[in-house]
Amino acid sequence: MAKTARRPVNRYGNRPTMKDVAARAGVGLKTVSRVVNGEPGVTPDTERRVQEAIDALGFRRNDSARVLRKGRTASIGLVLEDLADPFYGPLSRAVEEVARAHGALLINGSSAEDPERERELALALCARRVDGLVVIPAGDDHRYLQPEIAAGVATVFVDRPAGGIDADVVLSDSFGGASEGVAHLLAHGHRRVGFIGDMPRIHTAAERLRGYRAALEDAGITPQEGWVSLGVTDPDRVARAALTMLSGPEPVTAIFAGNNRVTVTVVRVLTEHPRPVALVGFDDFELADLLSPGVTVVAQDAAQLGRTAALRLFQRLDGTVNRSEQFLLPTRLIARGSGEIRPAV
Structure with missing residues (x-):
């Protein structure tokens, strides 16, 4: 034994x-x-x-005594949209690394893009006396967190701003990234560019649509009816939208995909399409560089989003900042081949 x-x-x-x-x-x-x-x-x-x-x-530090002395639990909460989404893996890991460096435990959970579930999860974490929250919002009204913030729960929002309250937020430049991605397609000769995005109430989806429209406007192009499709990222819905755009007498010759889930579905549709169609996707994804052609993407740094948010959170806990601030992180266009396909003559 x-x-x-x-x-x-x-x-x-x-x-x-x-x-x-x-x-x-x-x-x-x-x-x-x-x-x-x-x-x-x-x-x-x-x-x-x-x-x-x-x-x-x-020797091991006695965190229980430390909690009693400082009035903290040495834990923070992370509310994500979907733990299964590859985008949130590096973001979550970065938050955890910063928390660990500050001697804190990370507790996370998924809202499944449901505002009520987000609220329940955030308040449940507060009830367990976490010192702070990092939230990827599912809803657009966060006044329910005002009493918790007033009670000392440091809170930072990521990817999308808070609704109804003044709070720190860390964002990727969705507008600028989408505008650059669509301009890349236009530079390769495309004049009929479709956009398939997430639900319009989501901040990132709205900003990427705005960037898409701005790029077309700068090129003197007015998007036609049927070029834009917003909704859930369910593969069936996205596939139907792509097939509709690719049919008819004047189909689109290029597609800009609003996030990695949309891009993956569009790639599947295009593999069975009879003619070449250019594609640029917002968000990088695993194996994108190994496809033929490789998928051109507008990449955002998910790890840097998480790291920036967590560092800001601990600045708040240390009392070194007072005013709320917005942090806008740049995106990066990675050309791999799919966005460089020129329209068929």
């Missing part, structure tokens, strides 16, 4: 304390506290001695 590893104990049979670490390292208690909590003011040599004492004794 395997033996259970014994916890480290000091000479009194108790778990090692900061006093034990201080005695072994030959330093004061405050110095140990600074090393344990990552505070400045300790020389590299002293920090090394303290760390060696910590390792030798098997």
Whole structure:
């Protein structure tokens, strides 16, 4: 039968304390506290001695005592749209890495693009006394969070702004990215460009549609009826929209896809289409570079979105910022071949 590893104990049979670490390292208690909590003011040599004492004794910080002292739970909540969406993987990981660096635990959940579920999840996290929230909004009314924010729950919104309240928000440049993607198609000779996007009430979908229209307007092109389709990103709906745009006497010769889920469905439709059709998608996705041709995309940095939001959250928790701010992160056009297909003569 395997033996259970014994916890480290000091000479009194108790778990090692900061006093034990201080005695072994030959330093004061405050110095140990600074090393344990990552505070400045300790020389590299002293920090090394303290760390060696910590390792030798098997000391572990008592977070329960720290919570009582600071009035925090050392945890933050992350409310995502869909945990299964590849876009949110790097975003979530980046938030978790920042939280870990600040000694906090991350708890996340999915709203499934349902405003009521978002509200229930956010308030459930607040009821468990998280110190802060990072929210990808599903709804457009966040006044329900005002009492929580007033009570000290730091809150930062990502990807879409909050509705009805003044709060920090970190966004990708959806308007600028979409405008650049459509301009790329126009530069390769296309004059009939379709747009398939998400539900119009979603901020990112509306901004990408605005960018699409702006690029066409700059080129002196008025989008025709049937060139634009907004709605759920269900594959059946997207496939029907693409097939409709690709049929008729004057079909589109290029499609701009509003997000990665739309792009994947459009790729499937185009593989069975009899003539070449150009495609640019908003959001990169796995294996996009391995298709033939590779899929040209407007890439946003999901990890940087999460990192920026989490760092802002901990700035709020540390009391170093007061006014709300909007952070707009740039996108990047990655040309791989599908967006460079020219219209058939």
